[in-house]
Amino acid sequence: MKAFWGFVRKEIYHILRDRRTLIVILGIPIVEMLLFGFVLTNEIKKVNIAICDLSNDEITKQIIKKLEGSSYFRVTSYLTNIQNVEAIFKEGKVKEVVVFEPDFSRKLTKENHASIELISDASDANFSNLVVNYTSAIISAYTKELNNTLQGSYRIDPQIRMIYNPNLEGVYFFVPGIIGLILMLISALMTSVSIVREKETGTMEALLVSPLKPFHIIVGKVLPYVLLSLLNATAILLMSYFVFQLPVKGSLFLLMLECLLYILLALSIGILISSSTNSQLIAMMVSLVGLMLPTILLSGFIFPIENMPRILQWLCSILPPKYFIIIIKGIMIKGVGLQYIWFETLMLILFTLLFLGLAIKKFKVRLV
Protein backbone atom coordinates (compact mmCIF):
# COMPACT_ATOMS: atom_id res chain seq x y z
CA MET A 1 0.00 0.00 0.00
CA LYS A 2 2.89 2.35 0.79
CA ALA A 3 4.27 1.70 -2.67
CA PHE A 4 0.86 2.55 -4.12
CA TRP A 5 0.65 5.91 -2.33
CA GLY A 6 4.21 6.63 -3.37
CA PHE A 7 3.03 6.12 -6.93
CA VAL A 8 0.04 8.41 -6.45
CA ARG A 9 2.32 11.09 -5.01
CA LYS A 10 4.51 10.86 -8.09
CA GLU A 11 1.45 11.26 -10.33
CA ILE A 12 0.40 14.35 -8.40
CA TYR A 13 3.90 15.81 -8.89
CA HIS A 14 3.53 15.22 -12.64
CA ILE A 15 0.18 16.96 -12.75
CA LEU A 16 1.21 19.90 -10.58
CA ARG A 17 4.53 20.44 -12.35
CA ASP A 18 2.85 20.65 -15.75
CA ARG A 19 1.26 24.01 -15.01
CA ARG A 20 0.07 24.77 -18.50
CA THR A 21 -1.83 21.52 -18.87
CA LEU A 22 -3.31 21.95 -15.42
CA ILE A 23 -4.58 25.43 -16.28
CA VAL A 24 -6.09 24.09 -19.49
CA ILE A 25 -7.79 21.24 -17.63
CA LEU A 26 -9.27 23.50 -15.02
CA GLY A 27 -10.02 26.30 -17.48
CA ILE A 28 -11.77 24.24 -20.17
CA PRO A 29 -15.02 23.73 -18.24
CA ILE A 30 -15.34 27.41 -17.41
CA VAL A 31 -14.59 28.61 -20.92
CA GLU A 32 -16.85 26.01 -22.52
CA MET A 33 -19.69 26.82 -20.16
CA LEU A 34 -19.49 30.52 -20.97
CA LEU A 35 -19.12 29.89 -24.69
CA PHE A 36 -21.99 27.46 -24.99
CA GLY A 37 -24.07 29.37 -22.49
CA PHE A 38 -23.98 32.62 -24.34
CA VAL A 39 -23.50 31.48 -27.92
CA LEU A 40 -25.96 28.64 -28.10
CA THR A 41 -28.88 30.54 -26.65
CA ASN A 42 -31.86 30.00 -28.90
CA GLU A 43 -34.60 30.81 -26.51
CA ILE A 44 -35.96 34.20 -25.68
CA LYS A 45 -36.98 35.49 -22.33
CA LYS A 46 -38.93 38.59 -21.27
CA VAL A 47 -38.57 40.42 -24.56
CA ASN A 48 -40.08 43.87 -24.60
CA ILE A 49 -42.88 44.19 -27.13
CA ALA A 50 -45.50 46.78 -27.94
CA ILE A 51 -49.14 46.22 -28.84
CA CYS A 52 -51.06 48.26 -31.33
CA ASP A 53 -54.60 47.12 -30.91
CA LEU A 54 -56.75 48.86 -33.52
CA SER A 55 -59.70 46.65 -32.73
CA ASN A 56 -59.71 46.45 -28.95
CA ASP A 57 -62.25 43.65 -28.63
CA GLU A 58 -62.65 40.43 -26.66
CA ILE A 59 -60.46 38.23 -28.84
CA THR A 60 -57.57 40.65 -29.20
CA LYS A 61 -57.57 41.13 -25.44
CA GLN A 62 -57.34 37.40 -24.96
CA ILE A 63 -54.44 37.12 -27.37
CA ILE A 64 -52.61 39.97 -25.63
CA LYS A 65 -53.19 38.19 -22.34
CA LYS A 66 -51.67 35.02 -23.79
CA LEU A 67 -48.62 36.93 -24.96
CA GLU A 68 -48.20 38.60 -21.59
CA GLY A 69 -48.81 35.34 -19.76
CA SER A 70 -45.92 33.63 -21.50
CA SER A 71 -42.50 34.07 -19.98
CA TYR A 72 -41.15 35.14 -23.36
CA PHE A 73 -42.69 38.58 -23.63
CA ARG A 74 -43.32 41.63 -21.59
CA VAL A 75 -45.74 44.17 -23.04
CA THR A 76 -44.16 47.51 -22.24
CA SER A 77 -46.25 49.91 -24.29
CA TYR A 78 -49.58 50.17 -26.01
CA LEU A 79 -49.77 52.17 -29.20
CA THR A 80 -52.97 53.75 -30.38
CA ASN A 81 -51.69 54.86 -33.72
CA ILE A 82 -49.88 52.82 -36.33
CA GLN A 83 -47.74 55.84 -37.13
CA ASN A 84 -45.98 55.51 -33.78
CA VAL A 85 -44.44 52.17 -34.67
CA GLU A 86 -41.36 53.58 -36.31
CA ALA A 87 -40.73 55.96 -33.45
CA ILE A 88 -40.82 53.23 -30.83
CA PHE A 89 -38.36 51.10 -32.81
CA LYS A 90 -36.05 54.04 -33.17
CA GLU A 91 -36.02 54.47 -29.44
CA GLY A 92 -35.01 50.83 -29.28
CA LYS A 93 -37.34 50.10 -26.41
CA VAL A 94 -39.11 47.14 -27.98
CA LYS A 95 -38.12 44.31 -30.29
CA GLU A 96 -41.54 43.70 -31.78
CA VAL A 97 -44.85 45.41 -32.32
CA VAL A 98 -47.98 43.30 -32.63
CA VAL A 99 -50.64 45.05 -34.70
CA PHE A 100 -54.25 43.85 -34.71
CA GLU A 101 -56.27 45.06 -37.66
CA PRO A 102 -59.49 46.99 -36.99
CA ASP A 103 -62.64 44.93 -36.55
CA PHE A 104 -60.55 41.88 -35.67
CA SER A 105 -63.25 39.85 -33.87
CA ARG A 106 -65.94 40.61 -36.34
CA LYS A 107 -63.78 39.67 -39.30
CA LEU A 108 -62.68 36.49 -37.60
CA THR A 109 -66.16 35.32 -36.68
CA LYS A 110 -67.92 36.49 -39.83
CA GLU A 111 -65.23 35.93 -42.44
CA ASN A 112 -63.34 33.19 -40.56
CA HIS A 113 -60.21 35.12 -41.20
CA ALA A 114 -58.40 38.01 -39.58
CA SER A 115 -54.85 39.20 -39.66
CA ILE A 116 -52.21 40.28 -37.21
CA GLU A 117 -49.17 42.15 -38.30
CA LEU A 118 -45.94 41.24 -36.56
CA ILE A 119 -43.35 43.93 -37.03
CA SER A 120 -39.98 43.20 -35.60
CA ASP A 121 -36.66 44.96 -35.30
CA ALA A 122 -34.63 43.01 -37.82
CA SER A 123 -31.37 44.82 -37.17
CA ASP A 124 -30.60 41.70 -35.16
CA ALA A 125 -31.81 39.28 -37.82
CA ASN A 126 -31.62 36.00 -35.93
CA PHE A 127 -33.09 37.37 -32.80
CA SER A 128 -35.99 39.05 -34.60
CA ASN A 129 -36.66 35.76 -36.33
CA LEU A 130 -36.88 34.03 -33.00
CA VAL A 131 -39.19 36.65 -31.55
CA VAL A 132 -41.57 36.48 -34.51
CA ASN A 133 -41.64 32.72 -34.37
CA TYR A 134 -42.42 32.63 -30.69
CA THR A 135 -45.22 35.14 -31.15
CA SER A 136 -46.63 33.15 -34.02
CA ALA A 137 -46.52 30.00 -31.97
CA ILE A 138 -48.54 31.59 -29.20
CA ILE A 139 -51.13 32.95 -31.65
CA SER A 140 -51.32 29.59 -33.33
CA ALA A 141 -51.91 27.84 -30.05
CA TYR A 142 -54.65 30.33 -29.26
CA THR A 143 -56.35 29.82 -32.62
CA LYS A 144 -56.41 26.09 -32.10
CA GLU A 145 -57.92 26.54 -28.68
CA LEU A 146 -60.54 28.89 -30.07
CA ASN A 147 -61.48 26.51 -32.87
CA ASN A 148 -61.82 23.65 -30.43
CA THR A 149 -64.11 25.48 -28.02
CA LEU A 150 -66.24 27.22 -30.61
CA GLN A 151 -66.23 24.39 -33.16
CA GLY A 152 -65.27 26.92 -35.80
CA SER A 153 -62.66 27.08 -38.47
CA TYR A 154 -61.23 30.48 -37.84
CA ARG A 155 -57.98 31.50 -39.27
CA ILE A 156 -55.68 34.17 -38.00
CA ASP A 157 -53.00 35.45 -40.33
CA PRO A 158 -50.02 35.42 -40.59
CA GLN A 159 -49.60 31.83 -41.49
CA ILE A 160 -47.68 30.26 -38.71
CA ARG A 161 -44.58 28.27 -39.24
CA MET A 162 -42.45 26.70 -36.55
CA ILE A 163 -38.98 26.97 -37.93
CA TYR A 164 -37.00 26.89 -34.72
CA ASN A 165 -35.92 23.74 -33.05
CA PRO A 166 -39.19 22.12 -32.02
CA ASN A 167 -37.48 19.95 -29.44
CA LEU A 168 -36.03 22.89 -27.63
CA GLU A 169 -35.90 22.02 -23.98
CA GLY A 170 -34.67 25.26 -22.57
CA VAL A 171 -31.59 27.40 -22.69
CA TYR A 172 -29.82 25.14 -20.23
CA PHE A 173 -29.88 22.02 -22.33
CA PHE A 174 -26.16 22.43 -22.93
CA VAL A 175 -25.11 22.00 -19.30
CA PRO A 176 -25.57 18.22 -19.23
CA GLY A 177 -23.77 18.04 -22.58
CA ILE A 178 -20.84 20.08 -21.29
CA ILE A 179 -20.51 17.85 -18.24
CA GLY A 180 -20.54 14.81 -20.49
CA LEU A 181 -17.98 16.30 -22.83
CA ILE A 182 -15.57 17.62 -20.21
CA LEU A 183 -15.59 14.49 -18.09
CA MET A 184 -15.04 12.30 -21.14
CA LEU A 185 -12.21 14.49 -22.43
CA ILE A 186 -10.33 15.03 -19.19
CA SER A 187 -10.67 11.49 -17.95
CA ALA A 188 -10.02 9.60 -21.16
CA LEU A 189 -7.56 11.93 -22.82
CA MET A 190 -5.44 12.73 -19.79
CA THR A 191 -5.12 9.16 -18.55
CA SER A 192 -4.34 7.74 -21.96
CA VAL A 193 -1.69 10.39 -22.60
CA SER A 194 -0.20 9.98 -19.15
CA ILE A 195 0.12 6.20 -19.45
CA VAL A 196 1.49 6.36 -22.98
CA ARG A 197 4.05 8.98 -21.89
CA GLU A 198 5.54 6.44 -19.50
CA LYS A 199 5.85 4.01 -22.38
CA GLU A 200 7.49 6.63 -24.59
CA THR A 201 10.07 7.65 -22.01
CA GLY A 202 10.79 4.04 -21.05
CA THR A 203 9.79 4.51 -17.44
CA MET A 204 6.98 2.00 -17.92
CA GLU A 205 9.63 -0.75 -18.15
CA ALA A 206 11.12 0.38 -14.87
CA LEU A 207 7.67 0.22 -13.30
CA LEU A 208 6.96 -3.22 -14.74
CA VAL A 209 10.20 -4.73 -13.42
CA SER A 210 9.44 -3.30 -10.00
CA PRO A 211 7.32 -5.17 -7.44
CA LEU A 212 4.53 -2.68 -8.13
CA LYS A 213 1.42 -4.56 -9.31
CA PRO A 214 -0.06 -3.55 -12.71
CA PHE A 215 -3.32 -3.01 -10.87
CA HIS A 216 -1.60 -0.46 -8.65
CA ILE A 217 -0.08 1.26 -11.65
CA ILE A 218 -3.47 1.65 -13.32
CA VAL A 219 -5.36 2.72 -10.22
CA GLY A 220 -2.54 5.05 -9.21
CA LYS A 221 -2.63 6.62 -12.66
CA VAL A 222 -6.36 7.22 -12.72
CA LEU A 223 -6.94 8.26 -9.11
CA PRO A 224 -5.64 11.84 -9.45
CA TYR A 225 -7.68 12.26 -12.62
CA VAL A 226 -10.83 11.02 -10.90
CA LEU A 227 -10.33 13.81 -8.39
CA LEU A 228 -9.62 16.39 -11.10
CA SER A 229 -12.70 15.30 -13.04
CA LEU A 230 -14.91 15.51 -9.96
CA LEU A 231 -13.49 18.98 -9.36
CA ASN A 232 -14.46 19.87 -12.91
CA ALA A 233 -17.96 18.47 -12.51
CA THR A 234 -18.38 20.52 -9.35
CA ALA A 235 -17.12 23.66 -11.10
CA ILE A 236 -19.61 23.16 -13.93
CA LEU A 237 -22.50 22.64 -11.52
CA LEU A 238 -21.54 25.70 -9.49
CA MET A 239 -21.34 27.78 -12.65
CA SER A 240 -24.65 26.56 -13.93
CA TYR A 241 -26.16 27.53 -10.61
CA PHE A 242 -24.56 30.91 -10.10
CA VAL A 243 -24.09 32.14 -13.67
CA PHE A 244 -27.05 30.57 -15.42
CA GLN A 245 -29.39 30.16 -12.46
CA LEU A 246 -29.95 26.49 -13.16
CA PRO A 247 -30.38 24.60 -9.90
CA VAL A 248 -30.12 20.83 -9.67
CA LYS A 249 -33.72 19.75 -9.25
CA GLY A 250 -33.02 16.16 -8.30
CA SER A 251 -30.66 14.61 -5.79
CA LEU A 252 -27.18 16.13 -5.89
CA PHE A 253 -25.78 12.97 -4.36
CA LEU A 254 -27.27 10.80 -7.10
CA LEU A 255 -25.95 13.25 -9.68
CA MET A 256 -22.40 13.03 -8.32
CA LEU A 257 -22.62 9.23 -8.19
CA GLU A 258 -23.68 9.13 -11.83
CA CYS A 259 -20.84 11.51 -12.69
CA LEU A 260 -18.42 9.19 -10.88
CA LEU A 261 -19.75 6.23 -12.84
CA TYR A 262 -19.30 8.12 -16.08
CA ILE A 263 -15.77 9.18 -15.05
CA LEU A 264 -14.89 5.52 -14.42
CA LEU A 265 -16.27 4.69 -17.85
CA ALA A 266 -14.18 7.41 -19.48
CA LEU A 267 -11.09 6.31 -17.55
CA SER A 268 -11.46 2.73 -18.72
CA ILE A 269 -11.71 4.01 -22.28
CA GLY A 270 -8.54 6.04 -21.61
CA ILE A 271 -6.70 2.97 -20.32
CA LEU A 272 -7.91 0.98 -23.30
CA ILE A 273 -6.59 3.63 -25.70
CA SER A 274 -3.26 3.77 -23.88
CA SER A 275 -2.77 0.03 -24.00
CA SER A 276 -3.39 0.02 -27.75
CA THR A 277 -0.74 2.55 -28.74
CA ASN A 278 2.79 3.58 -27.84
CA SER A 279 2.65 7.15 -29.03
CA GLN A 280 1.27 10.11 -27.11
CA LEU A 281 0.29 11.75 -30.37
CA ILE A 282 -1.85 8.83 -31.47
CA ALA A 283 -3.40 8.55 -28.04
CA MET A 284 -4.33 12.20 -28.23
CA MET A 285 -5.74 11.97 -31.74
CA VAL A 286 -7.80 8.90 -30.93
CA SER A 287 -9.14 10.52 -27.78
CA LEU A 288 -10.01 13.77 -29.50
CA VAL A 289 -11.47 12.47 -32.74
CA GLY A 290 -12.82 9.22 -31.38
CA LEU A 291 -14.39 10.63 -28.24
CA MET A 292 -15.03 14.32 -28.65
CA LEU A 293 -16.94 14.20 -31.92
CA PRO A 294 -19.32 11.40 -30.91
CA THR A 295 -19.86 13.07 -27.55
CA ILE A 296 -20.80 16.34 -29.22
CA LEU A 297 -22.62 15.09 -32.29
CA LEU A 298 -24.05 11.68 -31.43
CA SER A 299 -25.24 12.12 -27.90
CA GLY A 300 -28.22 14.43 -28.17
CA PHE A 301 -26.01 17.16 -26.74
CA ILE A 302 -26.65 19.63 -29.55
CA PHE A 303 -28.60 17.76 -32.20
CA PRO A 304 -31.71 15.83 -31.14
CA ILE A 305 -31.27 12.12 -31.69
CA GLU A 306 -34.93 11.76 -32.72
CA ASN A 307 -34.28 13.84 -35.84
CA MET A 308 -31.36 11.73 -37.04
CA PRO A 309 -31.52 9.04 -39.71
CA ARG A 310 -32.26 5.60 -38.28
CA ILE A 311 -28.71 4.35 -38.75
CA LEU A 312 -27.25 7.25 -36.75
CA GLN A 313 -29.82 6.65 -34.04
CA TRP A 314 -28.53 3.09 -33.71
CA LEU A 315 -25.00 4.42 -33.58
CA CYS A 316 -25.99 6.79 -30.76
CA SER A 317 -27.41 3.86 -28.82
CA ILE A 318 -24.13 1.98 -28.81
CA LEU A 319 -22.20 5.02 -27.61
CA PRO A 320 -22.23 5.83 -23.89
CA PRO A 321 -22.62 9.66 -23.90
CA LYS A 322 -26.27 9.46 -24.96
CA TYR A 323 -27.18 7.61 -21.77
CA PHE A 324 -25.19 9.91 -19.57
CA ILE A 325 -26.88 12.98 -21.02
CA ILE A 326 -30.33 11.45 -20.53
CA ILE A 327 -29.40 10.74 -16.91
CA ILE A 328 -28.02 14.20 -16.22
CA LYS A 329 -30.96 15.92 -17.92
CA GLY A 330 -33.31 13.79 -15.90
CA ILE A 331 -31.70 14.58 -12.56
CA MET A 332 -30.84 18.23 -13.19
CA ILE A 333 -33.81 19.49 -15.15
CA LYS A 334 -36.66 17.10 -14.46
CA GLY A 335 -35.58 16.18 -10.95
CA VAL A 336 -36.19 12.46 -11.41
CA GLY A 337 -34.92 9.72 -9.11
CA LEU A 338 -33.09 6.51 -9.91
CA GLN A 339 -36.31 4.65 -10.77
CA TYR A 340 -36.65 6.70 -13.98
CA ILE A 341 -33.05 6.38 -15.12
CA TRP A 342 -32.15 2.88 -13.99
CA PHE A 343 -31.94 1.63 -17.56
CA GLU A 344 -29.46 4.31 -18.61
CA THR A 345 -27.46 3.77 -15.42
CA LEU A 346 -27.38 0.06 -16.11
CA MET A 347 -26.16 0.76 -19.64
CA LEU A 348 -23.33 2.92 -18.28
CA ILE A 349 -22.36 0.17 -15.83
CA LEU A 350 -22.31 -2.38 -18.65
CA PHE A 351 -20.21 -0.10 -20.85
CA THR A 352 -17.78 0.47 -17.96
CA LEU A 353 -17.42 -3.26 -17.31
CA LEU A 354 -16.93 -3.91 -21.02
CA PHE A 355 -14.21 -1.30 -21.48
CA LEU A 356 -12.51 -2.10 -18.18
CA GLY A 357 -12.44 -5.80 -19.09
CA LEU A 358 -10.94 -5.03 -22.48
CA ALA A 359 -8.44 -2.60 -20.93
CA ILE A 360 -7.23 -5.07 -18.31
CA LYS A 361 -6.97 -7.78 -20.93
CA LYS A 362 -4.89 -5.52 -23.14
CA PHE A 363 -2.69 -4.01 -20.44
CA LYS A 364 0.28 -6.31 -20.52
CA VAL A 365 2.10 -7.21 -17.37
CA ARG A 366 4.80 -8.65 -19.48
CA LEU A 367 5.60 -6.50 -22.47
CA VAL A 368 4.90 -9.30 -24.97
Place this chain on the structure above:
Amino acid sequence: MLKKNVIEVKDLVKKFGDFVANDHLTFSVQKGEIFGFLGANGAGKTTAMKILCGLLTPTSGEVYVNGYNVYTQSELIKKNIGYMSQKFSLYDDLTTFENIQFFATIYGLSKKQIIEKTTILLEEFKLYDIKNHLVGDIPLGWKQKIAFLIATFHNPSVVFLDEPTGGVDPITRRQFWELIHRAAASGTTLFVTTHYMDEAEYCDRVSILSEGKLVALGTPDDLKNQYKAPSMDEVFYKIARNADV
Protein backbone atom coordinates in the same frame (compact mmCIF):
# COMPACT_ATOMS: atom_id res chain seq x y z
CA MET B 1 29.98 -25.65 -7.26
CA LEU B 2 31.30 -23.49 -4.47
CA LYS B 3 29.62 -20.24 -5.21
CA LYS B 4 25.89 -19.99 -5.43
CA ASN B 5 24.57 -19.35 -8.94
CA VAL B 6 22.42 -16.24 -8.99
CA ILE B 7 21.27 -16.78 -12.55
CA GLU B 8 20.70 -20.19 -14.14
CA VAL B 9 19.66 -20.41 -17.77
CA LYS B 10 19.21 -23.69 -19.61
CA ASP B 11 18.12 -24.08 -23.24
CA LEU B 12 16.36 -20.73 -23.26
CA VAL B 13 14.40 -20.13 -26.47
CA LYS B 14 12.42 -17.02 -27.28
CA LYS B 15 10.55 -16.70 -30.56
CA PHE B 16 8.62 -13.75 -31.91
CA GLY B 17 6.49 -15.43 -34.54
CA ASP B 18 9.01 -17.08 -36.88
CA PHE B 19 11.90 -14.95 -35.67
CA VAL B 20 14.12 -16.67 -33.12
CA ALA B 21 15.55 -13.99 -30.84
CA ASN B 22 17.18 -16.37 -28.35
CA ASP B 23 18.28 -19.76 -29.66
CA HIS B 24 18.96 -22.35 -26.92
CA LEU B 25 20.98 -20.18 -24.55
CA THR B 26 22.64 -21.90 -21.62
CA PHE B 27 24.74 -20.06 -19.03
CA SER B 28 24.94 -19.26 -15.35
CA VAL B 29 26.10 -16.25 -13.37
CA GLN B 30 27.68 -16.41 -9.93
CA LYS B 31 27.18 -14.17 -6.96
CA GLY B 32 29.22 -10.96 -7.05
CA GLU B 33 30.23 -11.50 -10.66
CA ILE B 34 30.27 -8.86 -13.38
CA PHE B 35 28.82 -10.72 -16.31
CA GLY B 36 29.14 -9.04 -19.70
CA PHE B 37 26.54 -9.82 -22.29
CA LEU B 38 27.92 -8.79 -25.67
CA GLY B 39 26.66 -8.78 -29.19
CA ALA B 40 25.80 -6.66 -32.17
CA ASN B 41 22.53 -4.78 -32.32
CA GLY B 42 19.70 -7.26 -32.73
CA ALA B 43 21.71 -10.21 -31.45
CA GLY B 44 19.10 -10.86 -28.76
CA LYS B 45 20.79 -9.27 -25.71
CA THR B 46 17.91 -7.10 -24.62
CA THR B 47 15.39 -9.89 -25.18
CA ALA B 48 17.33 -12.26 -22.91
CA MET B 49 17.68 -9.56 -20.29
CA LYS B 50 13.98 -8.80 -20.35
CA ILE B 51 13.23 -12.48 -19.84
CA LEU B 52 15.54 -12.53 -16.81
CA CYS B 53 13.72 -9.50 -15.38
CA GLY B 54 10.31 -11.04 -15.87
CA LEU B 55 9.27 -8.59 -18.57
CA LEU B 56 9.00 -11.31 -21.22
CA THR B 57 7.99 -14.93 -20.98
CA PRO B 58 10.36 -17.45 -22.59
CA THR B 59 9.04 -19.71 -25.34
CA SER B 60 10.83 -22.67 -23.78
CA GLY B 61 13.77 -23.55 -21.53
CA GLU B 62 14.52 -23.22 -17.82
CA VAL B 63 15.37 -19.86 -16.27
CA TYR B 64 16.04 -19.22 -12.58
CA VAL B 65 16.95 -15.90 -10.98
CA ASN B 66 17.90 -16.00 -7.28
CA GLY B 67 16.53 -19.54 -7.33
CA TYR B 68 13.10 -18.38 -8.46
CA ASN B 69 11.44 -19.65 -11.62
CA VAL B 70 10.68 -16.90 -14.17
CA TYR B 71 7.52 -18.67 -15.34
CA THR B 72 5.81 -18.86 -11.99
CA GLN B 73 7.67 -16.66 -9.51
CA SER B 74 8.31 -13.43 -11.39
CA GLU B 75 6.79 -11.39 -8.57
CA LEU B 76 9.44 -12.75 -6.18
CA ILE B 77 12.19 -12.11 -8.70
CA LYS B 78 11.11 -8.49 -9.11
CA LYS B 79 11.66 -7.73 -5.43
CA ASN B 80 15.34 -8.62 -5.54
CA ILE B 81 16.56 -7.23 -8.81
CA GLY B 82 17.50 -3.81 -10.06
CA TYR B 83 17.05 -2.78 -13.66
CA MET B 84 18.45 0.06 -15.69
CA SER B 85 17.06 0.17 -19.18
CA GLN B 86 18.56 1.50 -22.39
CA LYS B 87 16.40 4.57 -22.09
CA PHE B 88 16.98 6.12 -18.69
CA SER B 89 13.99 5.35 -16.59
CA LEU B 90 13.89 8.64 -14.77
CA TYR B 91 11.17 11.26 -14.64
CA ASP B 92 12.37 14.55 -16.09
CA ASP B 93 9.80 16.59 -14.22
CA LEU B 94 10.85 15.21 -10.83
CA THR B 95 13.97 16.23 -8.90
CA THR B 96 16.85 13.86 -8.29
CA PHE B 97 15.64 13.25 -4.76
CA GLU B 98 12.01 12.75 -5.81
CA ASN B 99 13.08 10.19 -8.40
CA ILE B 100 15.09 8.30 -5.80
CA GLN B 101 12.30 8.60 -3.27
CA PHE B 102 9.70 7.30 -5.73
CA PHE B 103 11.60 4.22 -6.82
CA ALA B 104 12.77 3.43 -3.29
CA THR B 105 9.18 3.67 -2.07
CA ILE B 106 7.86 1.25 -4.67
CA TYR B 107 10.56 -1.18 -3.56
CA GLY B 108 9.19 -0.89 -0.04
CA LEU B 109 11.83 1.19 1.74
CA SER B 110 10.76 3.37 4.64
CA LYS B 111 10.92 7.15 4.61
CA LYS B 112 13.71 7.23 7.19
CA GLN B 113 15.82 4.66 5.33
CA ILE B 114 15.37 6.59 2.12
CA ILE B 115 16.48 9.94 3.54
CA GLU B 116 19.52 8.49 5.30
CA LYS B 117 20.67 6.40 2.40
CA THR B 118 20.08 9.12 -0.17
CA THR B 119 22.36 11.51 1.70
CA ILE B 120 25.14 8.92 1.93
CA LEU B 121 24.88 7.78 -1.67
CA LEU B 122 24.56 11.25 -3.20
CA GLU B 123 27.77 12.22 -1.36
CA GLU B 124 29.48 9.06 -2.55
CA PHE B 125 28.36 9.55 -6.16
CA LYS B 126 29.27 13.28 -5.95
CA LEU B 127 25.71 14.21 -6.89
CA TYR B 128 24.68 15.96 -3.71
CA ASP B 129 24.60 19.41 -5.32
CA ILE B 130 21.88 18.38 -7.74
CA LYS B 131 19.67 16.74 -5.14
CA ASN B 132 16.87 19.23 -5.73
CA HIS B 133 17.41 19.85 -9.44
CA LEU B 134 14.84 18.62 -11.94
CA VAL B 135 16.31 15.59 -13.72
CA GLY B 136 15.34 17.10 -17.08
CA ASP B 137 17.93 19.86 -16.54
CA ILE B 138 20.82 17.52 -15.71
CA PRO B 139 23.46 16.34 -18.25
CA LEU B 140 23.16 12.80 -19.61
CA GLY B 141 26.19 11.34 -17.83
CA TRP B 142 24.87 12.43 -14.45
CA LYS B 143 21.43 11.06 -15.24
CA GLN B 144 23.06 7.70 -15.85
CA LYS B 145 24.72 7.79 -12.46
CA ILE B 146 21.39 8.63 -10.86
CA ALA B 147 19.71 5.80 -12.76
CA PHE B 148 22.42 3.43 -11.52
CA LEU B 149 22.05 4.72 -7.97
CA ILE B 150 18.32 4.05 -8.19
CA ALA B 151 18.78 0.59 -9.71
CA THR B 152 21.02 -0.43 -6.77
CA PHE B 153 19.31 1.60 -4.02
CA HIS B 154 17.21 -1.22 -2.57
CA ASN B 155 20.24 -3.59 -2.33
CA PRO B 156 19.13 -6.01 -5.03
CA SER B 157 21.11 -9.21 -5.36
CA VAL B 158 21.30 -8.79 -9.16
CA VAL B 159 21.36 -5.58 -11.16
CA PHE B 160 20.60 -5.69 -14.86
CA LEU B 161 22.19 -2.89 -16.86
CA ASP B 162 21.05 -2.63 -20.47
CA GLU B 163 23.68 -0.66 -22.38
CA PRO B 164 24.18 1.69 -19.47
CA THR B 165 26.93 3.73 -21.10
CA GLY B 166 25.34 4.43 -24.50
CA GLY B 167 26.05 7.96 -25.67
CA VAL B 168 28.31 8.97 -22.79
CA ASP B 169 31.79 10.51 -22.88
CA PRO B 170 34.79 8.25 -22.09
CA ILE B 171 35.55 9.81 -18.72
CA THR B 172 32.02 9.38 -17.44
CA ARG B 173 32.10 5.82 -18.79
CA ARG B 174 35.22 5.10 -16.79
CA GLN B 175 33.63 6.56 -13.66
CA PHE B 176 30.53 4.51 -14.33
CA TRP B 177 32.54 1.30 -14.45
CA GLU B 178 34.16 2.22 -11.17
CA LEU B 179 30.70 2.33 -9.66
CA ILE B 180 29.93 -1.06 -11.16
CA HIS B 181 33.10 -2.56 -9.67
CA ARG B 182 32.35 -1.06 -6.29
CA ALA B 183 28.88 -2.62 -6.35
CA ALA B 184 30.35 -6.01 -7.31
CA ALA B 185 32.86 -5.79 -4.46
CA SER B 186 29.98 -5.46 -2.02
CA GLY B 187 28.48 -8.72 -3.28
CA THR B 188 26.00 -7.51 -5.87
CA THR B 189 25.85 -9.44 -9.11
CA LEU B 190 25.96 -7.29 -12.23
CA PHE B 191 24.59 -8.38 -15.55
CA VAL B 192 25.67 -5.85 -18.18
CA THR B 193 24.92 -5.66 -21.87
CA THR B 194 27.12 -3.48 -24.00
CA HIS B 195 28.50 -3.18 -27.47
CA TYR B 196 31.63 -1.31 -26.42
CA MET B 197 34.30 -3.98 -26.59
CA ASP B 198 36.73 -2.09 -24.37
CA GLU B 199 34.13 -2.35 -21.63
CA ALA B 200 34.15 -6.11 -22.04
CA GLU B 201 37.69 -6.07 -20.58
CA TYR B 202 36.24 -4.79 -17.31
CA CYS B 203 33.95 -7.82 -16.92
CA ASP B 204 34.77 -10.93 -14.91
CA ARG B 205 33.24 -13.13 -17.57
CA VAL B 206 31.90 -12.36 -21.00
CA SER B 207 29.40 -14.06 -23.25
CA ILE B 208 29.02 -13.17 -26.89
CA LEU B 209 25.72 -13.47 -28.68
CA SER B 210 25.31 -13.65 -32.42
CA GLU B 211 21.97 -14.03 -34.17
CA GLY B 212 20.36 -15.32 -31.00
CA LYS B 213 23.04 -17.98 -30.34
CA LEU B 214 25.63 -17.98 -27.60
CA VAL B 215 28.90 -18.25 -29.55
CA ALA B 216 31.50 -17.62 -26.85
CA LEU B 217 31.67 -17.65 -23.07
CA GLY B 218 34.59 -17.16 -20.70
CA THR B 219 36.85 -14.65 -19.00
CA PRO B 220 38.21 -11.93 -21.30
CA ASP B 221 41.70 -13.50 -21.06
CA ASP B 222 40.43 -16.99 -21.94
CA LEU B 223 38.61 -15.67 -24.97
CA LYS B 224 41.64 -13.71 -26.15
CA ASN B 225 43.79 -16.86 -25.87
CA GLN B 226 41.18 -19.02 -27.52
CA TYR B 227 40.81 -16.70 -30.54
CA LYS B 228 44.47 -15.67 -30.51
CA ALA B 229 43.52 -12.04 -30.43
CA PRO B 230 45.22 -9.13 -28.63
CA SER B 231 41.98 -7.48 -27.52
CA MET B 232 38.30 -8.21 -27.03
CA ASP B 233 37.66 -6.05 -30.07
CA GLU B 234 39.60 -8.56 -32.21
CA VAL B 235 37.84 -11.49 -30.55
CA PHE B 236 34.54 -9.97 -31.49
CA TYR B 237 35.55 -9.38 -35.13
CA LYS B 238 36.80 -12.95 -35.50
CA ILE B 239 33.58 -14.33 -34.12
CA ALA B 240 31.51 -12.05 -36.30
CA ARG B 241 33.46 -13.14 -39.37
CA ASN B 242 32.90 -16.82 -38.51
CA ALA B 243 29.20 -16.17 -38.11
CA ASP B 244 29.00 -14.70 -41.59
CA VAL B 245 30.62 -17.73 -43.25
